[in-house]
Amino acid sequence: MNASVRISVSSLRAHKRRFAGTFLAVLLGVAFLAGTLVMGDTLRASFDTMFGDATSGTDAVVRSADTITTPGESQGVRAPVGAGLVAVVGKTPGVAAAAPDIQGAAQLVGADGEPIGGQGPPTLAGNWIDDPELNAYRLAEGRAPAKSGEVVVNRGAAEQGDLRIGDTTTLRTPDPVEVTIVGLATFGGEDGMAQVTFTGMTRPDAEKYLTAKPGEAASILVRAGPGIDQRELVDALTPVLPEGVEAITGQELAEENTEMISGQFLTLFTTFLLVFSGVALLVATFSIHNTFAIVVAQRTRENALLRALGASRRQVTASTLVEAGVVAVVASAAGLAAGIGIAAGLQALFPAIGFPFPEGDLVISALSMVLPLAVGVVVCLGSALLPAVRAGRTAPLAALRETSVDRSGASRARAVVGTGLAALAVAVTLTGVVSPSLWLAGGGAVLALAAFVVLGPVAATTAVRVLGAPLDRLRGVTGALAARNALRSPRRTAATASALMIGVAVVSLFTVFGASLKATMDQTVSRSFAGDVVVSTPSFGAGGSGLSPALAGAVADRPEVDTAVGLGRGVAEVDGSGRALTVTDPVGLERTFDLGDVRGSMRALGADGIAVTEQEADKQDLEVGDTTRLAFTDGTTETFTVRAVYGRSELAGEYVITREAWAPHRTQDSDTVVAVSFKDGVDASEGRAAVEKVARAYGNPEVQTRDEYARSSAGAIDMMLTLVYALLALAVLIALLGITNTLTLAVHERTRELGLLRAVGQTRSQVRAMVRWESVLVAAFGTVGGLALGGFLGWVLVKASDGASNSAFAFALPPAQLPVVAGVGLAAGLFAGLRPAGRAARLNVLKAIATE
């Protein structure tokens, strides 16, 4: 063992506790990272197996070849195939069996009257395929539906809605259908395909409720005869299929399904988690750097002695790095183990909370072992590099001088560089906001973060003075001492606070952005919606089944109601790219929504006319009277005349088309929302009651006022924010560990001083208060910095999004949440200070004053 290594190892052994914080920070970051990777891989593999099992009996699938995908959507819309094709396929040589697969959206209502699912994953219904090989679902209990009104539901959905065999409930297709459950099904051996709900009906029922026209199916499932493999089957099928219809193997279908979940949902999910583990590791970098910086400073004399005795710079640097390396490797390995443990724990936990986590062993790939280890080691070594180099630079003479731990961080160079960076950051950011470019704005955000970190030590002195001023007044000499201690090493205080600052900045960024999104929605609704109430189903993502298209008409028939207009959704390709169409009654639309300036007339769209927003019209170079071609999913292309161009698109969408124009191309009919305005003189609550009464007969969707509608639209944002907060808790925890660690080291460093204070009459509780207040001050500095940075970045993000997208974004500072964030930051500081404060208070006076 060479000298550097021997020195590091003995030093590590002697000062294990000093590195406890570093160890934990690395461990937590690595565990998060490893857990995410392992869980992602495991989920992916499990879904593979599940889809493989579920579709193993299907050898080929016949379906329309083309899909239309609108921007921001993961799954395209595919036209149905004629069910008549089943007979043709069935007669093809090599085919053992063929069955139409009819699919649509349909939401079950649970025993408590509340709809099941709908918050993200799709709520599906289809025909129950009697051939068990072709049916992805297996009958687990009961029997298959035999007559109209009988259904099989997947067991997960039944449990969620507390439904049993024999129960009668409502299925929103979206028209409410009375159904009786006769059987429960499983998917690939599980209670369901993740959280997707499925209702299997008889084929006639499915055709009646789920397709626009009878005799249509989403696809045809085909089973091969003995000795025929999937590829041969597809080759045999392809020649008999009409144009625009394709055959793919069952294998390909399974891969597509898996890709749909793992490629999109899982990738998004893991990316999201990886971003947050990145934030956590970034925060950890600061804590680790700080620990090593302090340890090196405290060891100045020791290192100087080594240098005086003939150790080279390189040897001193190396011994510090080896120390960091040992901590890094041990902590990363522990973190990896913890991460795998977390993944295993989640695998066990998910089923318990009703999320059917597909069974299977944990998948631990080489990547998910190597990456977290490498990241942990690099982060730890990288953070320790500068302090190690500084250790190497220790002058041999320093051994003879009084140790001076205090280094001024507020150098002029730092102030100049920091101010320059800050100016550059603001300039780049503002350019990004004005131009508008999200990339520039993002770059500016990174620069702003860097500027904050560089300026930290410069700002620390002033900030702690200002923040500590009331303390001095309220807590007397104890408070004054706390503030002065926090001021001792501005660089150290700043580095400690920086970790918390980043955590708080990200929290406030999301808080501000979330509040702004809500304000935007509020503004959009109040600006564009001119009606009184809105009928909608509370759902988001792919869930829910929308509203019955008959609802709008039924509501309109009420005497209290002036206009009720339903907004449906269609898709078409315009100029080669998918576009969402708003299918509605344009006259009613104009009466309940503020469309801004309208050129042309919304009144006469007819079957061959469309209305377009001004922005889209500019993009496509369209004017009133021009024609444009829309390609639909059924393969047809029609020419439409632009009859109106309107200004506001927020709620009405970019293209408006009449129901009659859409009818030939429609798939399953549903409205996403029905907007209602009352007649003059109708009392709001009276009108609402009338609408609710009608709605009850249509599956009881929610009737909301404008404000309620805006608020419920924001519900998804709150859910997202909650998730973000939960994930950021780790980063904040690591920042806290950093504060605790710094303070513990500081207490150790000030042993004599504490002893002196105790000797001349500082009580234990005064010592405790002093350390605690120092901690709170450091946390306050980090919190205030984080709020400022996060607020600024939130503003940038909102403004840049505003510039980069069609809809107008409103900027809002949440008045309640930000003080809560600040309070949490301060409480965190108080909490972080508890242990070091306790330790300082426990110091033995005599030992402390006797310490060399």
Add this chain to the structure above:
Amino acid sequence: MNAASSATTTRGTRTAARVAGAVKVYGAGDTAVRALDGIDVTFPAGRFTAIMGPSGSGKSTLMHCAAGLDTLTSGAAFIGDTELGTLDDRRLTLLRRDRVGFVFQVFNLVPTLTVAENITLPMDLAGRGRGRGRGGEGGSDGSSDPWIDALVDVVGLRDRLRHRPAELSGGQQQRVAVARAFAGRPDVVFADEPTGNLDSRSGEEVLNLLGRAVRQMDRTVVMVTHDPVAAAHADEVVFLADGRLVDHMESPTADRVLDRLKAFDNGSDARSDGRRDSRSAGGSDGRFGSGFGSEGVMP
């Protein structure tokens, strides 16, 4: 208590601090060390007493126990009439803050506080003196109290009040420590080798300050030292060896103290020193009790 009361002959009968039957054992079993082995000593008020003895004689331990920094294994320690053993940590801390002053060898001052703030520290900790409302730099003139004002002049640091300890020389730092020790008008000031780290001139200044405080301001000082020159500033010297009180000298001079110490080094007992002013306080222990006659020897 005979020996104890006999030490208070020169001035009044007030007792600033005393220990009785003081035993302090560090460690346990085979490794146990008896740092104090049954000591009775009284530190009379208004006197400057020096505690001397070779390294390991227990002089620092005696001071720590008498000052309430450490606790006795058995026996009792008093500040005034308060028995320290009956106090919990909090009350002991408050007693140190309000009734005892300290001057240590090094590291006497809090580096983040100014000279003025260091001087008033015990009072500030008590929330007295400058008052809670004027913490920090604002109250650093330290002149609100005429006593402290006078102290500042005595130690000669008026122009240094706003400086930090790091900006002062070692001697100046010790003078600040002396001012701090007397600032709260404590019953007794304990000084632990206060000149140990100073050159002789600075040391002389500090010792003169301690002496003036006793003689002109009627304060009480107990000083641990191994330096005969320092001890000569005291009104009386008590000698410790192996945890016991072995001798006592009134109005010491450096030479006499040095001779007495040499006697320890020679391994013989103090008997040989004819000029000694010995009133042994070790009466409870037979070994020394016979050695230094319990009846007074003339000065």
